[in-house]
Amino acid sequence: MLAAHASPVYDTLSAVLPRVLPAFLGRNEALVRWIPGQTPWSTAPAVAATGAIYLTVIHGGRALQKRFGLKPLQIKGIFVAHNIMLSLMSGLLLAAFLEEIIPIWSQHGFYHAICARESWTPTMETLYIINYMMKYLELIDTVFMMLKGKPMPFLHVYHHSATALLCFSQLLGKTSVSWVVITLNLFVHLIMYAYYALTTLRIPCPWKRAVTTMQIVQFILDLSIVYFATWEFFTTYFNSSLPQWGHCPAAVPHAAISGVIILSSYLLLFISFYARTYNKPAKRAAARVAEKQPLLAEKSQGSATGHLRPPHADHDARKRPTTPQLEHAI
Structure with missing residues (x-):
């Protein structure tokens, strides 16, 4: 059993959010507990419909721009505010996750923190839901790119849509290891969205290569731990005689499978992006x-x-x- 511990960030958010947000958000039990059919985007049809709308808006908007020769919109102020907000939200949520998971880790060990069902605490579930809601807010990133007439690379579009699907599958599976992927992602987003805001304001910020490097390191760490947890889960699930440390529970096998597939695809795509973007000595010499x-x-x-x-x-x-x-x- 987890001993009582201080949660100043979570307690502050719990007190402030109901006062700031509308009642249907701030006091909705379905945003505190995962209730399929009541929590927003908690069913497969809702997730699929949102994904279809997202792709229709960005690709349909780009087609209209080309068809009618529409000029890019100047939305610098809104774009900066959007990035500052997401950077701050990522920082606050990261702090709330850490103050909940560090006591579990320190009292029971890392294996318990990533594998025990008890590590999926009510507070962690609430934080997982908030993080999941943020993934849909981040879809606006691509809408901004479309409105500004910027290219919309496959990596960007795929990453945003697949991350929402990944979070959905892990909430269904109640996989305790989810916090590893989420906290690393929140740390990267804290820096990445700050970088976007600063560069938009023309403030020198030589973080671009560092951000991409952090994303690659993030996926390597994610996969190392997720592969281990998936091995532990399936060796028990299939009652295998293969060696295992213990047991990593998940309500459904697809949570483990989808996590491995999506995270592996991220790593391959980001390595490819890094190679194309930063390893160009031959191209420069040819020029x-x-x-x-x-x-x-x-x-x-x-x-x-x-x-x-x-x-x-x-x-x-x-x-x-x-x-x-x-x-x-x-």
Whole structure:
């Protein structure tokens, strides 16, 4: 049994939220306990419908922009406020998770914290639900990208929609190991959304590479622990004679399977993104070679025809844009 412990962040949120939010949010029991059919997005049809609406809005909006030549919207203020809000919410929720899970870990050990049914406490369930609700709020990220005329990479769209599905499956399965994935994700989001807000305000913030690195490290840690917990669950579930440490319970096997599949896909996609974005020495070298070739050709042509180039010609040529589209526009 878990000894009593201080929860100042959770207690403060419990006192403040009912006063700030409308009554149907702040005092709704279905937001405190997972009640299928009553808690928002607690059924498969509701999750699927929201996903369909999300994809329709972002792709349909982009199609309308192209069809009618609509200009990107200037929504800097709203975008900054959105990112600051999500950064603050991630920080507060992370603190609430830590003040609940650290006593469990310290009193009973890490294995108990990730595997025992007792680690799925009523407070943890409430925090899991709040985190799940935030995943739908984060879908607005992509809507902003569409409205601003920015590219919507597959990694971004997939990650946002699949994360909501992942949280849904873990709430159904009541998997105690969920806090590992969620706390690491909240830490990354605390920094990531602050980065978005600062860069939008034109404040120098050299965190881009660090944020991507943290995301990759996050998924490696997630998978290491989730794979271990999944092994423990299935060796007991199938009454296997394979070696195991103990037993990691889950109400349904699909919670363990979906967690492994989705997290594994994240890791592969983010590694691919990192490689494309930051490992480009060959591309940069090729661009420098391509920039020099026109100059060499012009010098050779001038020598062959006997025409002398003015002293500043090479300097001016280097100023020319090397992008083919811009060259054609000159």
